[in-house]
Amino acid sequence: MSNPANAGYKIGPMDVVEVSVFQVPELSKTVQVAANGTINLPLAGEIQAVGKTPRDVERDLTKRLGRDYLQSPQVNVYIKEYNSQRVTVDGSVKKPGVYPLRGPTTLLQVIATADGFTDTADASVAIFRNSNGTRSAAKFDVGEIRSGRAKDPQIVEGDVVVVSSSAMKESYQALLKVLPVTNFFVPFL
Structure with a gap:
């Protein structure tokens, strides 16, 4: 399940994503999105990630892993580091x-x-x-x-x-910095 906070976030180059495949720890990885917009994972190979939401990448990985390697894989993708936007x-x-x-x-x-x-x-x-x-x-x-x-x-x-x-607030702050600190008021004549 994707983090709802980043459900609408579009992945960009240099973002770091964490991919986990339920009960297959060897396929769970933390990877940085390459400059060409892809991530590379064991068995799945190179997957396009830029411009997609974490949910989109989850679907792509689920489809690719389920087609050739796993039966009904449960894939989770979330953004670990936001570096592109x-x-x-x-x-x-x-x-x-x-x-x-x-x-x-x-x-x-x-x-x-x-x-x-x-x-x-x-x-x-x-x-x-x-x-x-x-x-x-x-x-x-x-x-x-x-x-x-x-x-x-x-x-x-x-x-x-x-x-x-x-400018008025800056002048006031500057005035406060130069006035001496005293415990009494001197009347102005």
């Missing part, structure tokens, strides 16, 4: 970086993966996307998304999410 998160987040996508993912989920906003973050987020050779951008207000007044957009492989910072 990534999103870049940059700007005013606590942990900017490149993160793997593990199936359908929204903007708020990606921001949470990057440990959320910094103290100087603005609610404005831009998503840059390449689609059919064309680069496009869209701006989103996270406050509107959180309140339910705007839809939380889907993030796709290759997106770049940039969280803007507030």
